[in-house]
Amino acid sequence: xxxxxxxxxxxxxxxxxxxxxxxxxxxxxxxxxxxxxxxxxxxxxxxxxxxxxxxxxxxxxxxxxxxxxxxxxxxxxxxxxxxxxxxxxxxxxxxxxxxxxxxxxxxxxxxxxxxxxxxxxxxxxxxxxxxxxxxxxxxxxxxxxxxxxxxxxxxxxxxxxxxxxxxxxxxxx
Amino acid sequence: xxxxxxxxxxxxxxxxxxxxxxxxxxxxxxxxxxxxxxxxxxxxxxxxxxxxxxxxxxxxxxxxxxxxxxxxxxxxxxxxxxxxxxxxxxxxxxxxxxxxxxxxxxxxxxxxxxx
Numbered sequence: 001x002x003x004x005x006x007x008x009x010x011x012x013x014x015x016x017x018x019x020x021x022x023x024x025x026x027x028x029x030x031x032x033x034x035x036x037x038x039x040x041x042x043x044x045x046x047x048x049x050x051x052x053x054x055x056x057x058x059x060x061x062x063x064x065x066x067x068x069x070x071x072x073x074x075x076x077x078x079x080x081x082x083x084x085x086x087x088x089x090x091x092x093x094x095x096x097x098x099x100x101x102x103x104x105x106x107x108x109x110x111x112x113x114x115x116x117x118x119x120x121x122x123x124x125x126x127x128x129x130x131x132x133x134x135x136x137x138x139x140x141x142x143x144x145x146x147x148x149x150x151x152x153x154x155x156x157x158x159x160x161x162x163x164x165x166x167x168x169x170x171x172x173x
Numbered sequence: 174x175x176x177x178x179x180x181x182x183x184x185x186x187x188x189x190x191x192x193x194x195x196x197x198x199x200x201x202x203x204x205x206x207x208x209x210x211x212x213x214x215x216x217x218x219x220x221x222x223x224x225x226x227x228x229x230x231x232x233x234x235x236x237x238x239x240x241x242x243x244x245x246x247x248x249x250x251x252x253x254x255x256x257x258x259x260x261x262x263x264x265x266x267x268x269x270x271x272x273x274x275x276x277x278x279x280x281x282x283x284x285x286x287x288x
Contacts, residue, residue: 016201016204016205019201019204020197020201023196023197023200023201024197027192027196027197027200028191028192031189031190031191031192032189032190032191034190035188035189035190036185039188041190044190045190045192045196048192048196048200049199049200049203052200052204053200053203053204053207056204056207057207113177113180113181113184115177116177116178116181117181132185135182135185136182136185136186166178170177170178
């Protein structure tokens with residue numbers, strides 16, 4: 001805590017060595033969180049860079065006594081949410097307006113994990129993010145609420161809807 | 174939750190990317206690049222940006238009108254010629270002089286005449 005406080009105060013004063021120390025110390029956490037939502041290393045790296053750029057652009061807003069890892073997790077999740085929404089919009093636009101390809105070979109039937117992955121990717125980011133934070137990142141409802149800036153009731157509702165929708169897509173009760 | 178989904182989530186826990194040793198250098202390079210590109214907008218507080226933008230737009234519109242809209246006489250050619258008082262714009266347009274007399278040149282001529 002004292003380590004964070006000192007680094008943040010120095011980074012707010014424009015100390016580059018403090019900023020670099022923050023990147024070194026927190027990049028594994030940021031990478032881990034982004035890895036939960038994106039499967040390519042390039043995407044994860046690009047988004048991690050964006051997260052740190054956003055952090056330093058808004059470093060004045062960070063209160064040194066605040067829970068810094070929690071604040072950074074919120075910035076990371078918000079960045080992932082924005083990117084997932086953009087990707088979803090692009091995908092929808094391509095499906096509607098993009099060229100139509102007839103596959104020459106019939107696509108292989110995905111295995112159980114493949115089906116689960118496709119089903120999860122089909123979920124709205126609003127539902128997908130809390131579900132992944134709960135099931136993969138093992139966060140409590142309270143932590144998810146804090147990270148996503150939602151109420152705990154809202155998180156519970158989203159988790160319920162996400163599970164119901166997943167079960168519906170996978171054809172299981 | 175069904176067993177296949179549980180297994181899937183357990184498998185997902187193992188899938189983690191870690192930063193390479195040069196990641197922090199790349200981030201710091203982008204941070205420095207961003208600082209050097211900080212433009213006038215970065216100096217203006219966010220709340221005043223719309224007002225500033227609107228004022229800038231009005232100013233540019235005024236300059237554009239002054240530069241691109243040609244000066245035309247307010248009255249007809251004959252009326253303007255017959256009137257004793259002409260506006261500077263009319264005098265310039267109707268007198269037939271190519272270039273209005275330069276003040277410095279005029280002063281030099283007057284000096285020479287006085288001498």
